[in-house]
Amino acid sequence: MNELIRVTNLTKLYPVQKSFLDFIFAGGNREYVHAVDSVSFSIRKGEVLGLAGESGSGKSTTGRLILGLIHPTGGMVEYENRDISSLSRKELKTLRAKIQIVFQDPNSSLSPRMSVGEAIEHPLKIHRMGTKHERREKILGLMESIGLTPAGFLYKKYPHQLSGGQTQRVVLARALITDPDFLVADEPIAMADVSVRAMILELMKTLKDNLHLTYLFITHDLATAKYLCDRVAIMYLGRIVEIGERDEIFSYPHHPYTKALLSAVPVPDPGQKRKEKIPQGEIPSAIHPPAGCHFHPRCPYKMPECSREKPLFKDISQSHMSACFL
């Protein structure tokens, strides 16, 4: 298979800030937040991989690690079979034009002092692409194709003069202006209104086909993941607990956490009633994650070995893996 991104045993630990006194009395024992705990997966060219989980599961950190925005504690990210951490600064800069990110809140990721045109032009300037005239033509063309019309009029506008849907489109345009191959979308619709969400999702789907893009789509909403993704990975407390083709995950979920997440998704149909029991409690602290399977304290199918050993991935089918002893 044609893999664009391969992630192997990716780990990120954040040291916990401690006061001087704690340091003296507790001895030199540093504690760590296990944000991402040896995560491995790959994304094929032209595919949308959904990374789903509750807040604090490490999905955004994973996205940032792949882009090299933060450095991993361990493990490796490969882009077209090249280890990202082995690249020189210059090579990394070239690569950055090819991998882009869209953040959750469009308003806080746009500078209020930059007009729409300037914001979209910024990546081109950083990567020294094109002449001033060429850049303008390219920006106007992209704005048209992304639905930011009339482009000439909006070009000079500032973020506060735009609607919610338009700001999200500007952020998308800025990510796409350098002709990337790979886009990390970190909850791009979480802040948007219901009618805007559908618009952004539809747009992302069209853009993917037209521009041959590959997405890592980070979301906490499984219904959205089902709509947009080809494959889905479910994360819990820094680990991937289940990964597989979309239809397999949604039709035959294996891991109890996946089942719980699926049954918790509200369905816009009063006739549908919930079948699975909702697990008690909330996601535990990532400083002292539970031993063995991280989900065992909340799991309705808990067995003795779950609190002792970390369950390894096993194949449910050819394209579906789950980390559970069941």
Place this chain on the structure above:
Amino acid sequence: MNSPVCEIKNLHIEYPIAIGTVRAVEDASLNLYPGKVLGLVGESGCGKSTLGLSLLNLVRPPGKVSKGSIIYKGQDILTLPGKKLLKLRGRNISMIFQNPLTSLNPLMKIKDQFYDTMIHHEPGLKKEAAMKRIEELVELLGIEKKRIHEFPHQLSGGMRQRIMIGLALIMKPDILIADEPTTSLDVIVEAGFIELLNQLRQTYNLSVMLISHNLGLVAEIAERVAVMYGGKIVEEGSAESIYSNPLHPYTLGLIQCIPNIKLENQHLFTMPGSPPDLVHPPPGCRFSPRCPKVMAQCRKELPPLIRKNEQKVACWLYRENR
């Protein structure tokens, strides 16, 4: 159906601002029934939160109710003098807000926050008696009773929201207004919270107004649903009829534009344009500039809310049934 516990009649709410008047709520009429949940849905800026606040006469100046009445137990909440209003808030009608962390006092222990509310409504209440009631309620909410000696920051997000609902219910009110109560919660915690709310309204025979933009959430618990757009109620009816047979094009669009996990190969409906400017609303139907079924009349005249089968709808498509 039994008689409503609260009637909102022809309510108009305005916010005067520098460039004109924002007509946040226009001619809204709703009834709340004991033991039932009314879901109030719409996008941000449609006036649903303002409508919720008006039930406690909490619309913040310069915003004001310009017309209409809210009848609770034979009296109009909007004309009650300040002292009576203070007695009503928290005791008869209470509210939970979106973000529990900003609604709880970070410097007070949970038990003291409960006691504060109780002593306000029952002067002379003994501390021991109060503690007993607090502990009972907290256990009903699924929280260990020893946690009431802690501060808000020591509780998880889900627990804080449970404490919020506890604070709202400690005086056993008739009406609970829940304004986006689960927006800051994760899906699993959200589902647990909705189950709890469902159980509590049966125990207390509570009338709930659930304000949300999440149609999925509303479908889980509400018996009746009202859809708001641009300050107006455009459709109202039983939850089953609203979801299975939406009459207003906006309601239909709203339902079709959210990904539904139970559907295969769903095609999302995209609504062009954006919600109306409430200072200068479009003439005629507020939704007409975005409506796929717009007619000439829609752009000229405001459609009245008319009865169609079991539902009420404000759309010219159904005018012949008048």
